[in-house]
Amino acid sequence: MSASWFRALLYKLMCVTSAGLLAAFGTAGCKDATSPPAPVAAATSAPAFAAPAEVTPASYQAAKYDPIHFKPAIEQATDQQCLACHAEVLKPSVRKASPAGLEAAAAKAWYQRISTYEGEQDTLHRRHLETPYAKQVMNLRCTTCHQGSDPRDQAPGSSATAQADLTLRKTVKPEATCLMCHGQMNWPVMGLPGPWAEFKEPFQNNCVVACHTVQRTVRHQVNYLNAQAIEELAAKTDGGDVCFGCHGGRAWYRVAYPYPRHPWPDMPDDVPEWAKNRPTKSEARFIAVANPAGEKQ
Ligand code: HEC
Ligand code: HEC
Ligand code: HEC
Ligand code: HEC
Numbered sequence: 001m002s003a004s005w006f007r008a009l010l011y012k013l014m015c016v017t018s019a020g021l022l023a024a025f026g027t028a029g030c031k032d033a034t035s036p037p038a039p040v041a042a043a044t045s046a047p048a049f050a051a052p053a054e055v056t057p058a059s060y061q062a063a064k065y066d067p068i069h070f071k072p073a074i075e076q077a078t079d080q081q082c083l084a085c086h087a088e089v090l091k092p093s094v095r096k097a098s099p100a101g102l103e104a105a106a107a108k109a110w111y112q113r114i115s116t117y118e119g120e121q122d123t124l125h126r127r128h129l130e131t132p133y134a135k136q137v138m139n140l141r142c143t144t145c146h147q148g149s150d151p152r153d154q155a156p157g158s159s160a161t162a163q164a165d166l167t168l169r170k171t172v173k174p175e176a177t178c179l180m181c182h183g184q185m186n187w188p189v190m191g192l193p194g195p196w197a198e199f200k201e202p203f204q205n206n207c208v209v210a211c212h213t214v215q216r217t218v219r220h221q222v223n224y225l226n227a228q229a230i231e232e233l234a235a236k237t238d239g240g241d242v243c244f245g246c247h248g249g250r251a252w253y254r255v256a257y258p259y260p261r262h263p264w265p266d267m268p269d270d271v272p273e274w275a276k277n278r279p280t281k282s283e284a285r286f287i288a289v290a291n292p293a294g295e296k297q
Pocket of ligand 3 (some may be wrong): 007111112116117120121122123124127132133134138145174178180181182224227245246252269280
């Protein structure tokens, strides 16, 4: 069964069943219900699709199935294109108090106690894209996390034929994105005597001076991190919190991310057992060349 045939069918079905939604959206869409928006040919240089910045989508369904949500178009999408329809994700929208009455201003979670944390409670999107600290150390884009948005149910095990490796419809792969900055610190492979929280004092809470000026010095050459700013901040007092923040200090997971192991000057020839299966390069889509200027689009 070809995917495009399936999508056409799905599109037709959606059009038939969602007359109410369409009415709410204003214009009558789905005029040609047999053909969903044509998939975009793999763009080599400039995105081949029209930027929707000033465009009002023909219908809610057309917007939902906009080719920009799918590969390959999403790989070329700019934040501006996504924000043309999803501006609300960057609006401050934290409740003043939880439904149970706990004031947001009075609540601080464990991951907010690291010294780099500043300001009032904010949303997940804003903490990664808008807050001053996020902008200083990172250069995340919508598509760093979202590799598509498939309106179909993607939860694994929801039907007898569901694939095992499906992520939810926002198509964010936690094990390939979130885990990079929210995994455990792999202190045993670093030869540390124990977890960083217990042993940071002997190292003056600094990751660089004693170790990372010689070890694994080729790091962070990816389009979603500001490598130089990270090193500058990490050189300051308690700079260990900068590094540890992304390498154990905000760990949602019990596992560590298996970072690529870029060769560094004076790297010993023998590869330790734990590193034998590690890649030696960052994931291709993150390598700076893919976004030459390294700037927000
Ligand atoms: C033409 C308008 C439009 C553009 C451009 C657009 N979207 Fe969407 N998006 C929608 C609509 C409409 C939906 C469907 C919402 C629904 O039915 O829940 C949607 C759904 C989504 C969802 C799933 C929402 C949920 O609650 O499950 C995500 C994530 C998403 N879009 C991300 C993106 C990203 C990232 C981009 C840029 C690459 C983008 N969108 C571009 C209109 C758009
Ligand atoms: C740090 C990774 C990350 C980045 C960067 C990111 N998102 Fe998301 N986004 C998520 C996650 C995770 C969710 C699911 C949140 C939830 O279910 O509560 C989500 C949810 C959404 C949704 C569904 C509505 C909602 O608020 O839950 C939309 C739409 C969306 N993102 C659009 C965008 C757009 C547009 C951008 C770029 C401006 C963007 N995202 C950048 C991780 C990210
Ligand atoms: C490139 C590194 C990076 C990636 C990838 C990343 N995060 Fe984060 N995340 C951070 C940093 C840095 C902070 C702390 C921001 C601050 O303190 O202002 C943070 C904070 C958070 C917070 C706390 C927000 C708050 O209000 O305190 C949550 C929740 C979170 N991340 C979830 C996620 C999820 C889910 C993903 C994957 C979709 C993800 N992160 C991907 C770096 C990252
Ligand atoms: C904003 C989050 C963030 C901060 C801050 C951060 N890192 Fe990283 N670090 C990452 C991510 C993400 C990767 C994986 C990059 C890749 O795939 O190449 C990484 C990779 C690494 C690697 C693997 C290098 C290799 O061989 O590719 C080392 C070592 C490392 N970081 C050390 C540090 C040190 C030391 C600091 C403080 C000076 C630090 N990190 C600060 C997110 C962060």
